[in-house]
Amino acid sequence: MLEIRNLHARVGDKEILKGIDLRVDAGEVHAVMGPNGSGKSTLAGVLAGRPEYVVTEGSVVYRGRNLLDLQPEERAREGIFLAFQYPVEIPGVNNLYFLKAALNAVRAHRGEPELDAIEFTALVRSKMSLLGMDQELLSRPVNDGFSGGEKKRNEIFQMAVLEPALAILDETDSGLDIDALKVVAGGVNALRSPDRAAVVVTHYQRLLNYIVPDQVHVLSDGRIVRSGGRGLALELEEKGYGWLAGAEDNEPARDSRLEARA
């Protein structure tokens, strides 16, 4: 589904990604881990087409097409969804109205008819109960005044409604309590199917207790320094990022604060 080859990217003058190779097949969930500043979020941003990230080398093929040729909205309509690390507030724009416009933009691209209000409401209701979404959040402006946890839930809710082929979660778990974490995991797991894939970017291994990845990759200084199965994440939790060659610090892949609370 997604094949990244020798990907280099910079922000301003700073090269952040220094040759990433990654292949994600349909049906798989990949975890991308790594210490702060290793390039995890940049990788997610490049895949979504964030304008300030400039690709200087390499290629990304998504479902047989050169992804880097596509505008961000074209990527979205082609089924790429980015759950933002910091979801953006849009005052004045109703959450559901926004989501309906987004869904219909994707549907129009696929040559499907727009959903009318009744069909859309039915869809929303089914996803709401799935994720335990609060009705009140849906009628508010997009992310406006939401708590950190509410914003993340809203991202997952949007993802559930849009049903992307490739979901990219950019540290969606950070700052969440255990209940919210389960909601996020539930959202991803509900989407798992042989024709979809997910890339879960996370600092901590704890999310992977709920979303069991097919592969784990460790990013350090803009490169993937180790790939492995689920066991790699547990090993990281045990030994910290410093254990891996090339890593600069010794941060643990575990959120000790949260573990204590949970």
Add this chain to the structure above:
Amino acid sequence: MSTETRTIEALATQEYKYGFESDVEAETIPRGLSEDVVRRISELKGEPEWLLEWRLKAYRTWLTLEDPDWANIHHDPIDYQDIIYYAAPKRRPAPGSLDEVDPEVRRTFEKLGIPIEEQKALSGVAVDAVFDSVSVATTFRATLEKLGIIFCSFSEAVRTHPDLVRRYLGSVVPYSDNFFAALNSAVFSDGSFCYVPKGVHCPMELSTYFRINARNTGQFERTLIVADEGADVSYLEGCTAPMRDENQLHAAVVELVALDRATIKYSTVQNWYPGDKNGKGGIYNFVTKRGHCRGHDSKITWTQVETGSAITWKYPSCILQGDRSVGEFYSVAVTANYQQADTGTKMIHLGKDTRSTIVSKGISAGHGQNTYRGMVKIGRHAANARNYSQCDSLLIGDRCGAHTFPYIEIKNTSAQMEHEASTSKIGEDQIFYCRQRGLSTEDAVNMIVSGFCKQVFRELPMEFAVEAQKLLGVSLEGSVG
């Protein structure tokens, strides 16, 4: 240049689709302003002596006044001797006849989407079409006349209902009110007149569509709307002009009078030519609009969507004289490219238990400068007056400006005032967020801007709200991305 600046760069380039010029043979008078010119306009219109006298008094007052310089706008001095004060299509229909309108004028209005044949017109909207200095057609008159509603061009009202005109003309905005009001009073050429008799509910929207066509002319129209006791009326105003490199002056006066329990709703979608993307050309829109809630329990609502004009200077206001009268002002003002707007309202509370609401939404893009200037005055006898003001500014890009000047003057301690203000910016991160969800940049900007303007748009009559929404989209086309 950062990505943000670069993508927002494109903001300035918008197409003005009403910028065409019509080839209509016009009757004009020579440039310049003098007592003779004032006499000549009055004579061309076949006016009674009292009106000529009124014009001359206005002219003499105007000579003693100076251009206001307190507004937050900048332009070269206007040469008032270089303006043509009267231009009219040569072929003129008899009043009330829609068949004899110059075909080119008719085509112009059709192109603007304002059909002046009744069978093609929007049902439920009666239109008075003003082309340069004169009214060329008024639709649905017969329907309205059955209810006793008078809706016609101002000139015609002077002939057919001189008593009404004489009673109310200048009673809300006296000719000595300000520089532009005095100028208008001296040289006004036409406009709309509306009188809704006691207890009559006007069954359709009344509307005037103003079109400037002739070169080097100014448009100086006057609108006078009187709602008698218990009457109510909703009135719409729209305007466009050709694209020209030189600036043209539009100095209108609108007077509204609401008697006991009467309601007037006045909505404007102002889309005069705003000038090109370098700030060349465009209309100077210097307008005095004021409503007088003369009777108790009367209500006047101003709703304006200002997207056009190189410079806008206007403050639709309400004098709340009647007890329990209500004044409302809802405004969306957009300044893109090099447009400047200094606009707002005055709410003058004189009667007891009077209420006013002000909701102003300013949108600035490109190099646009947007100023809200509002005054709330509570008079000594205005017990229990209440005002709610909200001014929000939205910035698109980083070279535009938003300014807010609220003035409050309270002489009665029982007054209750609320004021809220906010400034926000459409950020590149918002746009990217929307695009990541599959929306185009244009749709994203439109959605954010519409969300911002929602409170005002819902005050507009339905057809107008749709038009305003579209217009906003066009005005900000290419703003980002």
